[in-house]
Amino acid sequence: MIINNGNKLTLSPVIALLTEIYPEHESSLFGSITAFCEEIAQYCQRHGFFFYVCSLKSLLAPDIQGYIKVHDHWSLADVPYPDVVHNRLHSRKVEKSPLFQQAVEMMKSRGTPYFNAHFLDKWSVFTLLSNFDHLQPYLPETYQLRKKEDLIDALSAHSGVFLKPVHGSQGKHIFRIQQDERLYRVDYTTFSQPFEKEYPTFQSLFEALYTQLQKQGFLIQKALPLQTYKGCPFDFRILCHRVKETNWKVTSAVARVSQQGNFVSNLARGGEIAHVYGLLQEIYAPLTSRQITKLLKELALDICHCITVSTDGLFAELGIDLAIDTDGHPWIIEVNTKPSKQHDSITDKKIRPSAKAIVHYCAHLSGHSTEEV
Incomplete structure (x- = not known):
C-alpha cells in the first residue's frame, strides 16, 4: 500500500489480524484480545504500517472490510488485501471448517504469509516433543x-x-x-x-x-510433586516470538500462582502473576534462582525450535508453560499456539513487548525492516 510519508510516497506493509469480532460490544470488539489489538495498531502507526482487524468472512469477501484505529475508536472501512495475516481465531472448530480452508487456499494462491498456522492439541505436542531425546527428561509420563x-x-x-x-x-x-x-x-x-x-x-x-x-x-x-509457593501450586508462562527466519527470543516470562485450594494456575481460573526470579528467590538461594530462571528460558526456546522444524505451517508466537518439582527439576506442561493476551507480561509500558514482536515479524514477512522501538 502506498502512503504519504511527509513529502515522500512510500510502500507500507498491510498487516491484518484475523479473529472473531463482536460489533455489539464496542468496549471489547475483539473479545479478550481487544487491548492487544489496540497496542498493535498504535505501534503500527508509529512505524507507518497499515493495520486492521477483520473476520474470516470479511477476509474472503470480494471487497474486504476491516476495523482500523482512528484516533480513540475503531472504524469499519474498506481495506486492501493484506501482505501478511496474523491468525488469532480462537475456535478450533472454525479452523477446521471449509471456510477457513478456503481462506488458506486463497492466501497460498496469493503468496500471502500467515501465522500462527493452526492450533496444536496436547497429544500432538507431546508426541512431537517426545521425538527429541534431549527433551524426554522434561516430559511428564x-x-x-x-x-x-x-x-x-x-x-x-x-x-x-x-x-x-x-x-x-x-x-x-x-x-x-x-x-x-x-x-x-x-x-x-x-x-x-x-x-x-x-x-x-x-x-x-x-x-x-x-x-x-x-x-x-x-x-x-x-501427577508430579510440583513445587509450591505459600502452599499454592505455580507454573511459568514463557512467551516466545520468532525473529526473522529461524531464531526465537523470550519476550516475557511470568510465574502464575494458583488460588488457595485450586490445583491449576491459569489466570482464567483465578491465578495471579508474579516475577519469575522474585518468586523463586522466596524459595531458593539467589544463585539457584538465577540458574532455574535461565534453564526455564533455554528450555522454552528449545521447545520453540523443535516445533518449528517438526510441524507444518508457520508459527511465530508460542506460550510455553513450564513447572518445577520439589527438586527444582523443570517439566513441560503445555505449549500454546494462541497464547492468552491477558496479563502475558508484567510491565508498565503502554505497548507490551509481545505486541511489538508481532509487528516486527509481520514487517519481516512482508519484506520490510523495522528497528526495535
Whole structure:
C-alpha cells in the first residue's frame, strides 16, 4: 500500500489480524484480545504500517472490510488485501471448517504469509516433543485415554494422575485423581455437572466420569510433586516470538500462582502473576534462582525450535508453560499456539513487548525492516 510519508510516497506493509469480532460490544470488539489489538495498531502507526482487524468472512469477501484505529475508536472501512495475516481465531472448530480452508487456499494462491498456522492439541505436542531425546527428561509420563483399562493401568502405576482434554485451554475441564488407601479422591475444574470428592471403587469413579469423558478426547498425565509457593501450586508462562527466519527470543516470562485450594494456575481460573526470579528467590538461594530462571528460558526456546522444524505451517508466537518439582527439576506442561493476551507480561509500558514482536515479524514477512522501538 502506498502512503504519504511527509513529502515522500512510500510502500507500507498491510498487516491484518484475523479473529472473531463482536460489533455489539464496542468496549471489547475483539473479545479478550481487544487491548492487544489496540497496542498493535498504535505501534503500527508509529512505524507507518497499515493495520486492521477483520473476520474470516470479511477476509474472503470480494471487497474486504476491516476495523482500523482512528484516533480513540475503531472504524469499519474498506481495506486492501493484506501482505501478511496474523491468525488469532480462537475456535478450533472454525479452523477446521471449509471456510477457513478456503481462506488458506486463497492466501497460498496469493503468496500471502500467515501465522500462527493452526492450533496444536496436547497429544500432538507431546508426541512431537517426545521425538527429541534431549527433551524426554522434561516430559511428564502421558498416555491417551482410549478405554477404561488405560485409566486402570495409569492408576496402578501412579498414585495420582490428571485427566486433561486433548483440545482444552485455560485450565478448563481438568480432573485430578488421587488414590488414598481404598478411596479415589477427585478434584476438578469448571464442570456444570457436580462430582463427588471421593469414590470407594474404581467402577463408581469411572461411571461418574464416563459421560464427560465421552464428550471429548482426554489424555492421562502423571501427577508430579510440583513445587509450591505459600502452599499454592505455580507454573511459568514463557512467551516466545520468532525473529526473522529461524531464531526465537523470550519476550516475557511470568510465574502464575494458583488460588488457595485450586490445583491449576491459569489466570482464567483465578491465578495471579508474579516475577519469575522474585518468586523463586522466596524459595531458593539467589544463585539457584538465577540458574532455574535461565534453564526455564533455554528450555522454552528449545521447545520453540523443535516445533518449528517438526510441524507444518508457520508459527511465530508460542506460550510455553513450564513447572518445577520439589527438586527444582523443570517439566513441560503445555505449549500454546494462541497464547492468552491477558496479563502475558508484567510491565508498565503502554505497548507490551509481545505486541511489538508481532509487528516486527509481520514487517519481516512482508519484506520490510523495522528497528526495535
